[in-house]
Amino acid sequence: MGIEFASTRRGSAPAGIDDALVAGLAPDGGLYVPGRFPRLRLAAPPATLADTATAVLEPWFEGSRLRDRLPAMCARAFAFDAPLRPLRGKGDWLLELFHGPTAAFKDYAARFLAEALAGLRDADGTATPTTTTIVVATSGDTGAAVAAAFHRRPGFNVAILYPDGGVSPRQAHGLGCWGDNVHAFRVAGTFDDCQRMVKQALGDAALRREVPLAAANSISLGRLLPQAAYYAHAALRFQAAHAGASLNFIVPTGNLGNACAALVARRMGLPIGEIRLATNANDVLPRYFAGEAYTPRASRATLANAMDVGAPSNFERLRHWYGDDAALREEIGALSVDDATIRDTIRAAPSRHGVIPCPHTATGLHLLERLRDDGDTRPWAVVATAHPAKFEGIVEPLLGHAVEPPPALAEALARTASAEPLAIDYAALRERLVELSAGWR
Numbered sequence: 112m113g114i115e116f117a118s119t120r121r122g123s124a125p126a127g128i129d130d131a132l133v134a135g136l137a138p139d140g141g142l143y144v145p146g147r148f149p150r151l152r153l154a155a156p157p158a159t160l161a162d163t164a165t166a167v168l169e170p171w172f173e174g175s176r177l178r179d180r181l182p183a184m185c186a187r188a189f190a191f192d193a194p195l196r197p198l199r200g201k202g203d204w205l206l207e208l209f210h211g212p213t214a215a216f217k218d219y220a221a222r223f224l225a226e227a228l229a230g231l232r233d234a235d236g237t238a239t240p241t242t243t244t245i246v247v248a249t250s251g252d253t254g255a256a257v258a259a260a261f262h263r264r265p266g267f268n269v270a271i272l273y274p275d276g277g278v279s280p281r282q283a284h285g286l287g288c289w290g291d292n293v294h295a296f297r298v299a300g301t302f303d304d305c306q307r308m309v310k311q312a313l314g315d316a317a318l319r320r321e322v323p324l325a326a327a328n329s330i331s332l333g334r335l336l337p338q339a340a341y342y343a344h345a346a347l348r349f350q351a352a353h354a355g356a357s358l359n360f361i362v363p364t365g366n367l368g369n370a371c372a373a374l375v376a377r378r379m380g381l382p383i384g385e386i387r388l389a390t391n392a393n394d395v396l397p398r399y400f401a402g403e404a405y406t407p408r409a410s411r412a413t414l415a416n417a418m419d420v421g422a423p424s425n426f427e428r429l430r431h432w433y434g435d436d437a438a439l440r441e442e443i444g445a446l447s448v449d450d451a452t453i454r455d456t457i458r459a460a461p462s463r464h465g466v467i468p469c470p471h472t473a474t475g476l477h478l479l480e481r482l483r484d485d486g487d488t489r490p491w492a493v494v495a496t497a498h499p500a501k502f503e504g505i506v507e508p509l510l511g512h513a514v515e516p517p518p519a520l521a522e523a524l525a526r527t528a529s530a531e532p533l534a535i536d537y538a539a540l541r542e543r544l545v546e547l548s549a550g551w552r
């Protein structure tokens with residue numbers, strides 16, 4: 112019997128994995144949560160990340176139309192490694208998640224989501240297949256990962272909305288360099304404005320009859336579940352190499368998607384110890400975990416822009432899993448790291464840790480430094496969420512030298528990029544989505 116997914120708001124019927132994947136959000140506006148967590152028992156760590164991903168995802172896809180396709184889907188989605196690198200300090204590790212085409216961890220989940228939606232489309236095999244437009248608001252990295260994952264994929268178009276001037280020049284390039292079935296809008300507003308327009312489109316039933324739409328944000332199970340794979344893979348290999356020890360993780364956090372995936376892996380019985388969150392100056396989570404009431408607020412701009420979140424969208428899922436605040440606070444800790452500390456951490460990282468971090472990863476490294484200063488001797492892995500070359504405007508002046516982009520990023524940067532300007536005007540977006548879908552098809 113396959114696992115059923117209920118809504119955190121308990122207002123809609125439970126769904127199977129395939130329906131939950133396509134829907135993204137539950138009909139009552141809640142987030143899908145599994146009725147139970149399958150336990151994974153593996154005698155030895157699988158050989159590759161793709162093999163681990165298959166093993167982690169299989170129990171979730173019992174009864175799915177995708178069940179038999181999973182190994183091939185994972186081989187394609189997890190085609191690049193997530194190495195666990197030792198840092199200078201004893202017991203200090205870096206889980207590098209930036210070796211995909213857009214140099215941030217979101218590549219893994221976006222590629223799996225694309226495989227899953229395309230696989231369901233093939234499995235359905237309707238006579239007159241429609242084309243689905245993925246609409247996505249991004250503060251930089253999600254949009255690029257989704258664009259790369261769906262680029263030239265038959266049956267899918269991508270419309271990206273990003274805040275004009277609110278992403279780094281290289282991030283902007285990574286959003287606008289695709290062409291073909293991908294269209295980028297640079298919106299004269301903030302990320303929240305982009306998000307609001309996307310939500311309005313997804314809630315516009317008349318539009319959706321004309322232009323079939325799908326979402327790709329981090330609350331989707333199609334993004335959450337695959338992210339458990341790299342935690343599982345790192346923890347299993349660590350355990351095998353260190354006499355059965357569990358590995359603890361520090362996760363740079365914005366919307367809590369990546370951190371919730373670490374929790375999923377731990378609930379599946381993988382050898383994961385503690386999970387700690389590092390945020391930037393947007394400190395809603397650290398305040399909550401310190402005992403204050405949960406108080407979402409408007410986000411403010413920081414050096415770690417992909418974590419500029421004032422109302423973490425997966426919080427509802429986290430709270431549902433623990434039932435009460437005390438239990439949740441017992442399990443997870445969080446630290447807010449301001450921009451000055453991010454700068455200091457980046458400057459000192461090459462000599463102190465032997466790596467160059469991106470501003471997001473730097474928040475995690477700082478949390479690690481605090482733990483060590485307090486005498487914690489356990490093994491900790493800091494999750495490196497993006498490659499530093501993606502944020503060269505911040506990192507290079509601090510270090511006083513250039514940071515080479517990895518090959519895939521360099522390739523994207525060599526292409527020309529363009530984005531269409533768009534006002535904060537839902538009617539204008541709607542009109543363009545209709546026009547584009549006619550042209551795309």
Ligand SMILES: *Cc1c(COP(=O)(O)O)cnc(C)c1O
Pocket residue numbers: 215216217252253329363364365366367368369370417418471472496497
């Ligand atoms: C998206 C992102 C984050 C935050 O991840 P969440 O899943 O939203 O918590 C951190 N760092 C980078 C580089 C990102 O792109």
